[in-house]
Amino acid sequence: MGEAETAREQVVRAADELFYTRGVQAVGMDAVRTAAGVSLKRIYSLFSSKDELVVAVLRHRTQMWDAGIASASENATTARERLLAIFDFLDAWFRESDFHGCAFINTHGELSASSQAVADAVREQKRSFQEYVGRLVDEIGGTPDLAAQVAILAEGAQTTAAIAGTPDAARHARAAATTLLDAAVPAHV
Incomplete structure (x- = not known):
C-alpha cells in the first residue's frame, strides 16, 4: 500500500469516527487533522x-x-x-x-x-x-x-x-x- 493510500485511509477512518459520533458540521478539519495525524496540507491534497x-x-x-x-x-x-x-x-x-x-x-x-x-x-x-x-x-x-x-x-x-x-x-x-x-x-x- 502506497503512502498516499495510507494517509487517505487514516483521514477517512478518523473523519468517519468523528463525524459519526459528533456530527459532520460539528467537526472541523483541524479535529480531523489531529485525529488522523495527517497535516492539513496533506489532507487538502487528498480531498479538495x-x-x-x-x-x-x-x-x-x-x-x-x-x-x-x-x-x-x-x-x-x-x-x-x-x-x-x-x-x-x-x-x-x-x-x-x-x-x-x-x-x-x-x-x-x-x-x-x-x-x-x-x-x-x-x-x-x-x-x-x-x-x-x-x-x-x-x-x-x-x-x-x-x-x-x-x-x-x-x-x-x-x-x-x-x-x-x-x-x-x-x-x-x-x-x-x-x-x-x-x-x-x-x-x-
Whole structure:
C-alpha cells in the first residue's frame, strides 16, 4: 500500500469516527487533522473539500455496511434466510456501545440541502441496499412491493433504534418481516 493510500485511509477512518459520533458540521478539519495525524496540507491534497471527505467517508461506510450484511448472511442457505439475516445484523449493530444511528441518514439530515454530492452518495447507498433486498425477494418469488416493504422495515429499525436508544427495533422489524414474507410468499419457496 502506497503512502498516499495510507494517509487517505487514516483521514477517512478518523473523519468517519468523528463525524459519526459528533456530527459532520460539528467537526472541523483541524479535529480531523489531529485525529488522523495527517497535516492539513496533506489532507487538502487528498480531498479538495470537506464535502469530498464526507463522500469518501460515506463510501467507507457503504463498504462496512456491505461487509456486515455479507457476514451476517454467510451461514444462510436460502434467500429468505439472507433477508432475515439483515435484521440479525441490525440487532448486533444496535447493541454496540458506539451505535449512533445510520450514518447515511444522519449525514443526509445534516448536509443534503447544501451538498448535492453528499445527497447523491447517501441515495446511492440506499438504492444499492434496496436492490440487494429486491434481488433476494425476487429469488423467493416475491414482488417489488414486498421488497420495498422489507427495506423500509430495515431503514425504520435504524432510525427507531437510534432515537429510542435500545436495540428492540431490530427484533420487532425482523418479526414484521417474517410476517410479511409468510403472508406474501408460499411456504414451499
